[in-house]
Amino acid sequence: MFPLTHRIDHVSRRDLLKGVVATAGGAVVPNLGALFHSRTMAAEAKRSKKRCIVLYMEGGASQTDTFDMKPGRPTAGAFRPIPTPVTGMQVCEFLPTVAKHMKHFAVIRSMKTKSVDHGIGGYHMHTCYPSSERVPHPEIGAVIAKYLDDPESDLPSCIKMGPTGNYGSGYLGPLYEPFQLGNDGKPPNYTAPSVAPEIQERRSDLLQFMETDHAKDHHAAPFASHRTSELRALRLMKARKVFDIGEDWAKAKERYGDTEFGRSCFMALKLAEAGVPFVEIGQYGYDSHVDNFPISKANFSILDPAWGSLMGDLVDRGLLQDTLVVWLSEFGRTPAINNRAGRDHFGRAWTVTLAGGGIKGGQHYGASDRDGFEVAENPVTEGDLFATIYRTLGINHRAKHYLGSRPIWATLEGSKPIKELLG
C-alpha cells in the first residue's frame, strides 16, 4: 500500500525539533547553535510560563514628550505633564489612558545607548549587541521564544506586527525565526487554506514524504530551514482560528482605537491569552526631526488608547502578572528643539518602560539632568535592559550558546539586571 494512505501523526514542535537535527545529520550547522547546551535553562524558563509584549516606537520616541518631561524648562516644548495615580510620576497629557496604569510601570529614565541611527539603533535595541559585530545575534523575540516556547503549541512563539524591523533568529536557527503578521495583526493570506482540511493534510503528508526522502541524501542546512518553514506554515493553518478576532474586535475597537496599531495591540492580548511567549508590535512615525509636537500628538492619539486598553485588559484578565510589557524605540530624541520645530536622534539619556511580568511598578529608575541632556543617575545600557527583561522572564541573561565552537552569550559581559525592578 502506498505509504501516504496512512495519515502521518500530527507533527508536534518537539518532533519538529528532532527532525531538524536528524535531517542535519548531526553536522555542525552554524545557525542552529548548540540548542541542547541550554536545555536546563530552557526547562527552567518554561516553568515560569511568562510572556513578553514589546511595543516598538519606530523612529525614536521622545522621552521629553512622554515620561521624562521637563516642565518650565526651555527643553519642555508644547506638551504639559499630567499627574497619575502614583505620586511623583507624571506623564504627557496626551497619554491619559496609559497614565491610569502607572502603578504597574517602571520607567527607566536613564537609558544611555550608543547606536543613534535607525538601522544600527534598531539592531542594537533588538539584540543588545552593536551591529558592527560579525555574529548573527538573534533578536530578543527569538531568544524569548527559544526559552519560553511551548513545543506542543501550533502557534509561532515569536510573532511581530507592524514596523518592528526584522533582525531574525540569528544563530538560534529557523525554528525561532519571527513570524510576521500584517500591520493590523491579520495573518498573511498564505495561511488561509485553499482546500479542505483533509486534502491539506494529505498534501502535507506527501510533501513530508518527498522531502524526508530527499533529505536523506542532501544534508545541507537550507533544506532543513525550508522544511522548518513549511511545517510552521502548515501548523499555523491549524492554529489560524486564534487570529480570527473579528467579533471580539468589533466590541473592543472603540476602546483600543480603530487603527492598525490598536487592532495589533488587541491581537497581542489574544496571543498572550493563547500563551504565545513573545509578541512585538511596531508603531510607525516617531522620527520627528520636523514638527515634533503635532506629529507626536497624532501618534499618541493612536498609541494611548491602544496601549492603555491593552494594559487594562491584561489586568482585568489576570494576565499582567505573567506578561511583561516593554515600551521602547531604537533611541530617544534630543531635548533641544531644532529650527524646524523638531527633535533629533538622541542616545545620551532617554526612556524605556517596563510593566507587568513581576516588575516592581510605580517607580522611576534613574534620572536625566535638569534639561535632559545627560544621565544624572544610574545609567542603563542596552545589555542591562536586556538582562532585566530576561531575568524577569526567568531566562538567564548570561545564557551561553555556540556558533560552531565559539561561545556567545545572550547579553554582553558586564550586563546587569536592574535589581530594584525585579520582583
Place this chain on the structure above:
Amino acid sequence: MAENFADAKVLFTLPWNSDAITTVAFIGNGMVAAGNKRGDILVWNLPAPGEKTPDPVRRLAGHSNEINRLIVTHDGKTLISACSDRTVKYWDAVSTAGEPGKVVLNDGFVRAGVTEKVPKLADLPPPITANVMVQKPLRELTAHKDWIWGLALSRDGKTLLSGDDSGVVIVSEVSTGKELRRWKVKQWVRSLDLSPDGKTVVTAEHFPQLNAVDTDVGVRFWDTETGGLKSDASKELKGGMSAVRFSEDGKQLAVCQGNIDREGPVGKVYLLDPATGKKLREFAPGHDRGAIDLAFHPDGKHLFSAGRDRLVKAWRLADGTHVRDFGQGGKGLTESIYAISLSPDGKLLAAADGVGQVVIYSLNPK
C-alpha cells in the same frame, strides 16, 4: 505703488527671541501684534519710516502655550488670539492702560539645524529688556478641549469661528462670547475661514503624520448654519493644507500646502472656486518644505504666502505670476516664516520670522 512691489524694502526689524514667533497681525495701520510659542503677545507702535526701531509697548499676558493665530476685528478695536492652551482670548487692541512691567526680548535659545551633538543649552546673553504695559484679556473662551488652530471672523464682526485638533468647529457670538452652535469635521482643523456672505466655512483639515496618506487630509466646505457638509475638495488637493483664506470680496479662495515640513518644493499655493472648491490655479514655484500662511492684499490683485523656506512670496492673482520674494530665504535647514499680515491700507507687510524677529516691510516706500 510700484508695479510688482519692486521698491519694497525692510522698514523695521523688531527683535524678539524668547521663542519662535508664530503669529502676527496689524492693528490698524500703525500697530502690530505678534505671538510666540511661549504664549506671549507683544504689541509695537510703528513709527514713521527712518525713525528708530521701536520697542514693544504692551504685553498681553494670559496664554500658557503656543499662539496659533491672531486676528483683529474690522473696527480695529479687539484682538483675538487662538492658542494651544485650548483657549480663545479677546484683548483690547488699542488701550494703553495696564500694569507697568518689563519684558526680556532675548531670553530664548538659538535653535540649531541638527541638535544631536548639542551638549547643553548655551548660556544666555545679557538680557535686553523693554518697558511695557501688561494687559489682561477682556474675555476668555474655554469651550474648546484641544489645541485651537482655526480662527475667523464674519465680515460684520458679529460671529467668531474657531476650530481645534479634535475636529470641533465652534460658532460664537463676538459681543458676548456665547456659543451659538458647533459641529465636528472629519479631521483636525488646521485652518478655517468664513465666506464674506457668512454662509460657508471652509476648513483645511489634517492628521499630522510622517507617513501621511491622502485620507489624512482634506479641504471641506460646511454650511455655517447647520454644520452640514456642502462640498469636499479633498480629492482634488493632494497633501495637507496649512492655511485657507477668502479674499475680502469673497470672489477668491486660496489655500496653501504645508501642514508638515517635507522635503522639496511642496509648498504649493492654489486658488479654488469659492463655491465648489474646484482647483482654478496653482501658483508656482511653491515654497520649499511647505507654505504656512496666506494673506490677500487689500488691492484685490495680489496674494502673499509665507513659507518654511523663510520667504514671503507675492503672486499676481490675474495670471498667477510670481511677482517677487521677500526675505533672506534659506536652503536646507532653516527657520520658517510662520505668519504674515498686511496692513489695512496695503502699504505694510509684517512677517513673523521664526529666528526671533518681526520684519516690517514697506511695500510702497515712496
